[in-house]
Amino acid sequence: MILLIDAGNTRIKWGIVRDGQWLAEGALRHDQLDQLHALAAAHVGIRRVFGSNVAGLRTAAGIAEALGDSAPAPQWLHSSAECCGVRNAYDTPAQLGSDRWAALIGARALQPAACLVVNAGTATTVDVLDAAGTFQGGIILPGEHLMRRSLARDTAQLPLADGHYAAAPRNTADAITSGCRNAQAGAVERMFRQIAREPLSRCLLSGGGADALAELLDVPFSRVDNLVLKGLAVVATGTAAT
Ligand SMILES: Nc1ncnc2c1ncn2[C@@H]1O[C@H](COP(=O)(O)OP(=O)(O)OP(=O)(O)O)[C@@H](O)[C@H]1O
Ligand SMILES: CC(C)(CO)[C@@H](O)C(=O)NCCC(=O)O
Numbered sequence: 458m459i460l461l462i463d464a465g466n467t468r469i470k471w472g473i474v475r476d477g478q479w480l481a482e483g484a485l486r487h488d489q490l491d492q493l494h495a496l497a498a499a500h501v502g503i504r505r506v507f508g509s510n511v512a513g514l515r516t517a518a519g520i521a522e523a524l525g526d527s528a529p530a531p532q533w534l535h536s537s538a539e540c541c542g543v544r545n546a547y548d549t550p551a552q553l554g555s556d557r558w559a560a561l562i563g564a565r566a567l568q569p570a571a572c573l574v575v576n577a578g579t580a581t582t583v584d585v586l587d588a589a590g591t592f593q594g595g596i597i598l599p600g601e602h603l604m605r606r607s608l609a610r611d612t613a614q615l616p617l618a619d620g621h622y623a624a625a626p627r628n629t630a631d632a633i634t635s636g637c638r639n640a641q642a643g644a645v646e647r648m649f650r651q652i653a654r655e656p657l658s659r660c661l662l663s664g665g666g667a668d669a670l671a672e673l674l675d676v677p678f679s680r681v682d683n684l685v686l687k688g689l690a691v692v693a694t695g696t697a698a699t
């Protein structure tokens with residue numbers, strides 16, 4: 458049994474796999490790390506804790522401390538030049554966020570064709586994986602909530618809007634929500650042009666913003682829950698858990 462952890466900037470997602478099967482999954486806020494101990498203690502037989510952490514050294518230390526003696530010390534994925542059949546063309550491979558690297562590895566295991574790996578979380582990342590399994594590069598933009606928050610923080614007249622998406626918004630809240638969502642979808646559609654002509658190419662959408670994106674996209678896509686955890690499972694066990 459392996460405990461997998463995806464520590465992001467807003468939340469910590471976790472999953473437990475045994476013999477290629479997911480036993481349980483969940484998410485915690487950073488102020489709920491103490492729950493990890495009970496979680497691990499409730500699953501007797503965890504032989505490894507493996508994760509991605511893009512939330513800083515304090516979070517890594519906090520996770521290790523919270524687990525305490527309930528599980529083995531966590532090991533963290535570091536992006537490298539090659540792993541599980543995926544090559545990393547980043548200028549400095551180790552600089553690539555380990556969540557992006559895990560998601561690319563998970564995507565390759567799910568879909569051995571060119572694909573656009575989209576993770577809509579605190580930040581949104583849109584990464585190009587070619588048909589040969591090489592990560593060619595990708596973009597980072599603020600996630601939808603972060604975009605909306607930045608407008609509220611740095612303007613005089615704009616509130617923290619919770620509007621509805623509309624093609625031609627006629628009020629401020631809808632204008633903000635629709636603008637930020639169009640920015641997300643537009644970024645994905647523009648990046649997709651790089652692989653649109655490849656056979657069977659599609660976007661894999663993951664993260665809390667994936668459903669909202671899916672409603673807008675006019676390129677082929679599949680929704681994948683917890684793609685980062687799925688990629689971590691591939692690295693830890695050599696196969697994709699189901
Ligand atoms: N109903 C929604 N409509 C549109 N976007 C949403 C909605 N719910 C969540 N999101 C987007 O999803 C993001 C949260 O996604 P997710 O839960 O994957 O991230 P997180 O775990 O908080 O992020 P991280 O991995 O960086 O910690 C928010 O920042 C927001 O942009
Ligand atoms: C872009 C985020 C914040 C997405 O979670 C993370 O992958 C990260 O901190 N990356 C490091 C920088 C990079 O990927 O180039």
Ligand SMILES: [K+]
Pocket residue numbers: 465466577578579580581
């Ligand atoms: K993120």
